[in-house]
Amino acid sequence: MANPRIATQTVEHVERLEAYEHGFVSDIEQEFAPKGLSADTIRFISAKKEEPQWLLDWRLEAFERWQELEEPAWAKVHFPRIDYQDAYYYAAPKTKEGPKSLDEVDPEILAVYAKLGIPLGEQAVLAGVQGAPKYAVDAVFDSVSVVTTFKKELAAVGVIFCSFSEAVREHPELVKKYLGSVVPTSDNYYACLNSAVFSDGSFVYVPPGVRCPMELSTYFRINAAESGQFERTLIIADKAAYVSYLEGCTAPMRDENQLHAAVVELVLLEDAEIKYSTVQNWYPGDPQTGKGGIYNFVTKRADCRGDRSKVSWTQVETGSAITWKYPSCLLRGEGSVGEFYSIAITNGRQQADTGTKMIHLGANTRSRIISKGISAGKSSNTYRGLVSAHPKATGSRNFTQCDSLLIGKDCAAHTVPYIEARNGHSIFEHEATTTRLSEDQLFYAQQRGLSEEEAVQLLVNGFVREVLQELPMEFAVEAQKLVAISLEGSVG
């Protein structure tokens, strides 16, 4: 009985995994920068975007620094050396000018987003279920932002939500003031590269005392072949402002690896709060051979400058061939709070090295880390986290909980916590568990009538529930489905 059953399951497994939902390629006329990376490439990008001189200088300086930096090798991920000259650094849908409204956007691009289930038409959203929460969307297609919705409604309360390029044109003073102030150009190899070649991304400014009336979200889509995506997101929450922001990411299935090196900077002034959620579903590569997939090398950091400010990172990471990502919190303001809630799922041949950094600089700062790693297939999943307290950060507290769940026998989970307390008045707690999805629990659920697949989903959802609860309601459902899809066929 055993053999034919396993054989069928393996076949089903392969079929399902090959059906990466967002793996389609769209045939859209595009414009590229010449292949390769040089000061000329950067001038090309900057000229295309009609940028001011100061920004071009900023990019060129970053490029010079980047050439002196070494690619980091400390993460527990393995991949062949990247040839940075063998890629395109700018790919944009061909239009003479940027679209002024949704009507001017290439219908092919709209079709892509429709296929992804992302509503770009405000009417479409408004026509939806009565009382359904609205959320504004910025859609970034390869290197450029194609559309941002609900701008008028947001502008009415003073919230600026636009593409990064537009922010450079319309709000240069804000961009100049805050760009690179959280993640300096030379911060690390990939952030430095991003600073030199970043193409577009989202920009948000919430004025003092304003609670942003809707969820803001950006959907990133890499479409072009042999191109990287280097977006830059900058969110500023002024005094006592609040904003909840979500980003989603998908890419087509391609045999070659594509680099995604983004930088996200969050600035929080006094009493401000930012909730930043990510649902990352980049193409993970072929589950059998490991061929293709996105290299997701991302730098995300929040700077809690103001007293009592609060930032919360929630991430659901299911995609990418390799993930290298540590959303961090600089807790400078007195009594500021940093939170990190993470679900990282690896299957097939995926490798993830992800976690967070909580840097306690101010007194009475608090942080909380809940990390749920799930490894299946032949994948490797590492939690790497730093919690540190400066001598001035007296009375600071951290609670960390890292749980790893293993599904199957060929996967690996690692937990690498770094804890540094440089004063005698901080309290750091760390709890970690590693468990294998138990055959007993699976059988118990199956005996109650759940199929093996349903049983795995139910148990995994139980494992990640604490984190899913942190996501905005409408995305929690999406994330739950994504968790299920990522693990389909992982038991057999």
Add this chain to the structure above:
Amino acid sequence: MLSIQNLHASVGDKPIIKGLTLDVPAGEVHAIMGPNGAGKSTLSYVLTGRDGYEVTDGSATLNGEDLLALEPAERAAKGVFLSFQYPLEIPGVPALTFIRAAVNAQRKARGEEEIAAPAFLKTAKAEAARLKIDFDMLKRPLNVGFSGGEKKRMEILQMAMLSPKFLILDETDSGLDIDALKIVSEGVNAMRAPDRGMLVITHYQRLLDYIKPDRVHVLAAGRIVASGGPELALQLEAEGYDKYVTKDAA
């Protein structure tokens, strides 16, 4: 109802069930008693299709339908329910969520519509009250941090909600104090019906004071070595299993 013919089953390379034959007609409660290691729990796992319990010969049918060819979930949908000796903890999954998922999975497998939330909640409330389970407990992750007695009551609650055709109770009395034993037994007795069969696996006679069997079988070394009425259980209680164990060894 349940018919087991000349069943042989192994765990790994080790034969545990060695030619077991047993018939439980609809409407009857049969008890299986036996010493430790006789194969009592193995029998319950073989009937429910647990991985690693391999049938090497014989058959087991429910109302004429071959059970052994089915996946565990399919057997459950056909109405086979096992009350576990050690119910599992399911972290992060509220009991209500778990039970509702199970009810709906079985309904789906039978081509029935999903149960609506209000109807489900109403039944769950009524059944919980009958088993003296605080309803708030059903909002907590299933069995996590529950006492032994609470876990067993939760098994009976699931049984009531799933309304199976054939029940297997594996050492349901273990870990129960006398009050819990009464509540659990009442719950089981309420399930007695002309079209429903039950197999009560137990080491001690005590449970059978509360759940009265129609027949009692002695399982030793993987086979039924004696069968009789309820008086057989009392006799075993008085004399122990020695004579069956030695008989097999001889």
